[in-house]
Amino acid sequence: MKKIHKAVMLIIDGLGDRPIDEFGGLTPLEAARTPCFDMLARGGITGLMDPLSPGIRVGTDVGHLALFGYNPLKVYWGRGPIEAVGVGINLRPGDVALRCNFATVDENFVIINRRAGRIRNTAPLAAALDNMSLGDGMRAIFKPATEHRAVLVLSGDRLSAEITNSDPGPVSEGEPVREVKPKHPGQPLAEKTARLVNEFVRKSYEILRDHEMNKERLKKGLPPANIVITRGAGMAVKMRSLTERFDIKGCCVTGESTIAGVAQMAGFSVLMNEKLTANIDTDLDEKARLTLEGLKTADLVVTHIKGVDLVAHDHRPREKLAFIEKTDQMLQKIIDGLDDPQDTFVAVTADHSTPCVIGEHSADPVPVLIHGEGVLVDEVRSYGERACARGGLCRIRANDFLLSLLDLMGVTYRFGS
């Protein structure tokens, strides 16, 4: 039997960036003190990676699908179903899943705060909406997700995901909640689904408005989470898992339900607990501990870091730099705790760039590296956007990056005789 090597793949969400004036034209990663990443770059092979292909900007879900070995053009379900899997809902074919936000509206349904002040611990609010009757024997499944997010699933055989969003979008304070409509006129299934979602949104306001937790929030001067708004409707399709395809065991450490969803679809087990907040206050020591725990049984452990992306969206390069440095220290702890450091590959990558100047995802490629036995060490001495442009992996796509790692691990198959 061939020997399988283990690997840790660290995904730093939104890592890539552009020159920052206050760092003398360096990126946050280039300006950060990252002894561990640099040690891995010196002793490993580096490169630049496009999530899909040059010039294509991707979302976190698509970037992760690609890093888990899928062609998102073929298997993308929409964000709703990914989130649903991530919060532990077992989707059946034909179910329609939607991403939701708890939000704050006034009595005319005008949005005051689209994330209800990034409310956390929404389980009591979600429980009040779960199993809601929408008529025709239809019931809503509703579960809380990370922070202000949640998931709505409608089960039935006569539904359609071809519907619009009730959420008016990222910069929508002052705009009213939208009525959900079929994307194309004259689709009875989409009309019915839109009607059900509109009813859910309206009832969510009636139920949440007077909820005890919101009364408490008002007393503290916090925005009440008095409505649920929806987006990203999608339907589940069947796909073969990565772990089945290569006969490996996978484990994912994350605080984010979207990543947990993609990982579970790929056949990975997920290690997640309340110490992992998917924000900059997450417990990185706990993440290191869970990564080492995962390695005891899994061949490949994927550890995901969200905070770097969040502060980049908020145009905060200094916080991005600081969190990159903390992530570097976390990876050093993981390496120090490895049972068999000689026989474990360490890969560092990202799902996309989020330059602080624009505060949005960009198509800039991200720096990547693989460290471990037998890699063709290149001349790159540090881990950064410009340094890795000279690396031996050259410019690679996310699918190919994962496959290259799997090949080094010894789990791929020969094509041909």
Ligand SMILES: [Zn+2]
């Ligand atoms: Zn992302």
